[in-house]
Amino acid sequence: MSTWREDLDTSSEMFSLMQSIFANVSDAILVVDRDGLIVKVNAALEQMTGWTEKELVGIKHICELCLGMATCMEETSCADCFFKQVQMPSFEMRLRTRDGRDYPVAASSARLPDGANGELVMVIRDMSAQQRAEKERYQHKLTNYAIAAQEEERKRIARELHDGVGQALYSILVGLNVVGQGHLSDPIRQHVNDLLQMTSKAMEEVKRMALELRPSALDDLGLLPALRSLMKRVEKSFDIQVELHVQGERRRYSAAMETALYRIVQEAMTNTAKYAKASQLGIVFEDREKEVVVTIVDDGVGFEVEKALHTGKGLGIFGMKERAQLLGGTVDIRSAPDEGTTVIVRIPVSKEET
Missing domain, CATH: 1.10.287 (Helix Hairpins)
Incomplete structure (x- = not known):
């Protein structure tokens, strides 16, 4: 049998352990009494809300921080929840911060078994x-x-x-x-x-x-024939010399990938033909087994990329980037006044296509 001193030592160790967890856990924790008054908070809650422990403990009611709770079954106001002594193992709530913002959090609550005042402990996680x-x-x-x-x-x-x-x-x-x-x-x-x-x-x-x-060639023959047809039309319509260099395996890709690459190259070529005042446009198509890289380079007047994006003139750029991102790829545009433009497109090849 353990002695009373051993029991006391064990209780002290457990208390120290709980204090350490309370102070250092990444989730926010607060304790309220049966009336909803905040009686204890940890550092994570201070960081989450912007309120300090001195501003909260014994001063703030939980309803001043909570904008309402919701479970999968029903929604209830914060006041109703605490007046009715509701315990919920899992729920969502809107948490108000010191600067007046509010954002969603996931939380759980439970009564402390030995709480003389019916304290409720809440664990809160930023959602x-x-x-x-x-x-x-x-x-x-x-x-x-x-x-x-x-x-x-x-x-x-x-x-x-x-x-x-x-x-x-x-x-x-x-x-x-x-x-x-x-x-x-x-x-x-x-x-x-x-x-x-x-x-x-x-x-x-x-x-x-x-x-x-x-273009019917995109569906019937594939990406490269469709690009060559596009090149001829651009050369004929805009009096610009276009060259295509292909490196790596030539094959069919998924319809989504071929469409995305075609539209991105089409947009880049159209921008060059219409605005760059370029005389030459080069395209390098590389199949690198795990990804396809397409580089489009012109000798035009160039432009300020960031300025175009922020002045609303870069809708085509956004569209190119968006198409690539949908397939896990990227579009990198490098340009400056009087230095031409380079567009580098990278799109990963799915396992089904390798």
């Missing part, structure tokens, strides 16, 4: 980082869905332009050619010829729009 992460995951999914839906809509419209409007214009062109072969007066023949030219231009415009919306 703001978790909620931010959940919000980011939700936004990631939402953006991914929006981009996928946009690409499907682009594909549908491009197909309708090609199969519907394009075919109708072709039929008109054939009919005008037939009419032009008949016996016509000079004014009528000239009018038919004018209509033929207008129809041909309209067909070219419909074809261009369909390609811009969704």
Whole structure:
């Protein structure tokens, strides 16, 4: 049997241990009496709320810090919770800080078994980082869905332009050619010829729009053929020399990856062609087994990247970065006035594709 001195030593050791845990644990802890008055707090709670122990203990009521509690079953006000002596093993609450802010926390509460005044101990954990992460995951999914839906809509419209409007214009062109072969007066023949030219231009415009919306080569042949087709169109439209160098294995990637890379390169090339006043544009496509790296370099006038981002002129840059981030990749843009622009795209290759 243990002696009373051994029992006392054990109790002292346990008390010291509990005091050490209370003081050093990373979770915030506070103790309130049966009326909800705060009687003890630890350093973590002081740091979390901005209140000091002297400002809280014996002065503040728990309801001055708590903006209401919620469990998976119901919501209740802080006052109701303590007036009814509610104990909850797990709940969420909004915690008010000294500077007037409030943020979500996860908490649990229990009555102290030997508390003469029915003290309630609450353990509180900051949930703001978790909620931010959940919000980011939700936004990631939402953006991914929006981009996928946009690409499907682009594909549908491009197909309708090609199969519907394009075919109708072709039929008109054939009919005008037939009419032009008949016996016509000079004014009528000239009018038919004018209509033929207008129809041909309209067909070219419909074809261009369909390609811009969704090039069929991207779905049928893959990323590199689609990029080469894009290069030819840019060279023809903007009088700029474009070169593509491919290093590594040439293969098909996932539809999401090919679409993202195509759109990013398309945006970079369009920006160069429209704004950079460049004469040359080089693209290096590298398949490095675990990632694909695409580098786009021009000899244009360059620009201040940060300034473009902060003045609202960098929407294209945001779009490029967002597409890459959705696939776990990055877009790094390096530029300065009179020094050209370099865009480096890195997107990891999934295990299914290796």
